[in-house]
Amino acid sequence: MTYSVAVSGASGYAGGEILRLLANHPDVEITTVTAHSNAGDPLVAHQPHLRGLRHLELQPTTPEVLAGHDIVFLALPHGQSGQYTDALDSVDLVIDAGADHRLTSSAAWDQFYGGEFHTPWTYGVPELLVDGVKQRENLVGATRIAAPGCNASTVSLSLVPGVAAGVIETDDIVSVLAVGPSGAGKSLKTHLLGAELIGSANPYAVGGTHRHIPEIQQALRGAGATDPRVSFTPVLVPMARGILATTTARIAPGATDAEIRAAWESAYGDETFVQLLPEGSHPRTADVTGANTALMSVTIDRAANRVIIVAAVDNLAKGTAGAAIQSMNIALGLEETTALTMNGVAP
Known part of the structure; x- marks a missing residue:
């Protein structure tokens, strides 16, 4: 099965890294990329290193544009994801690279972020020990994932x-x-x-x-x-x-x-x-x-x-986009390492 994917905030650093990694994923097709002020521009005008995705144009970030995909990645500034997540009930898997769904404490959210508090989602750090088990066990079959702060x-x-x-x-x-x-x-x-x-x-x-x-x-x-x-x-x-x-x-x-x-x-x-x-x-x-x-x-x-x-x-790979895609693989029952490498770039 090939999953259709939309990536919001695609002109930013986190969105660009999500796209770079997904571009080599055999089980997904990147069909839609969105932005705010950069909507209407070619993706490569803002991500010139993503030559394999040069056919994509940045669409407006709206619930209507994001809906209708199998997977949606939200790579938006903190405090902006929540306005979209409530409108994406029809999307099977939503992964938020922002902070909106990470914290379980509304008091902590009020102290450090402010604004509306949103329901916490499954935390996207598979190797983390939580209550005696690895978090990857909680990610199996998850439909809403909060990627971590790097x-x-x-x-x-x-x-x-x-x-x-x-x-x-x-x-x-x-x-x-x-x-x-x-x-x-x-x-x-x-x-x-x-x-x-x-x-x-x-x-x-x-x-x-x-x-x-x-x-x-x-x-x-x-x-x-x-x-x-x-x-x-x-x-x-x-x-x-x-x-x-x-x-x-x-x-x-x-x-x-x-x-x-x-x-x-x-x-x-x-x-x-x-x-x-x-x-x-x-x-x-x-x-x-x-x-x-x-x-x-x-x-x-x-x-x-x-x-x-x-x-x-x-910080952009394992700290954000890599953790998000690793968590996506686990949630979908795919091989956890798909499209991800442990090898760095040198020099």
Whole structure:
């Protein structure tokens, strides 16, 4: 069976990455791409690298245009997906790459986003441990999927094995991330201009204000944490794509080095797209560019009584579009790895 697909927000970074990956998917046909201000333009005017889709023209983003497809991807700014999802009841599978359907707490939504709160959907991180099982089990047969926040899924995947195994404490977690500006979308903003980024590293959303914090806390609660406290500081760096997240947590009393290492080995030893590196090796963002792969190292610092997890992810691939398509494959009963690669692009 070939599934017809519509992708909204197709002129943006996330929409473009969804299209890049879907273009090589043997079980889907991209029939419709939509945008707002760019409607009426050829897709390649905004995604010139997608030469195989040069026949497509951007349509207006309306429920009428999106309806009538088997699968709809919503790659819209936060707060905009909800107005469409209620009108897409006839669509078998809808996947939202925005935040509108990620959070289960309306209070957290009000605090970090504001506006109308929408029903939470099945969270699209297959490798995440939730209530003792992998999230992929919950994705089987799902009809509504919330793709993750790129920073949130990177930090959550870093921490959840240790939380679930009880080898780290969750009341003093610190995460500092080097991130590429593509995660902020294509909107023209002064702090995202090349002249502002090149040769500089710029922290933002400092002091507990980043919108991905409640998403991380939600994932940690799903792994067994009761009151997780996360100090989260992203830093914009001059690379188009990528996240390098360095996350530390206190070692739980009595946890041995072997038990700590075993927690991550057990969680990810059989995973294709989340890979734990050998002791002493650490990931680089360059090694995951264009790949649906999260590379991770776990280091034990007994002098500081902390575990240090370093994770590298391509924010547009595994962080967003790759996770969405991987979740789509699971929901439809397709091979999970279809159209996704673990191989990065180098140099």
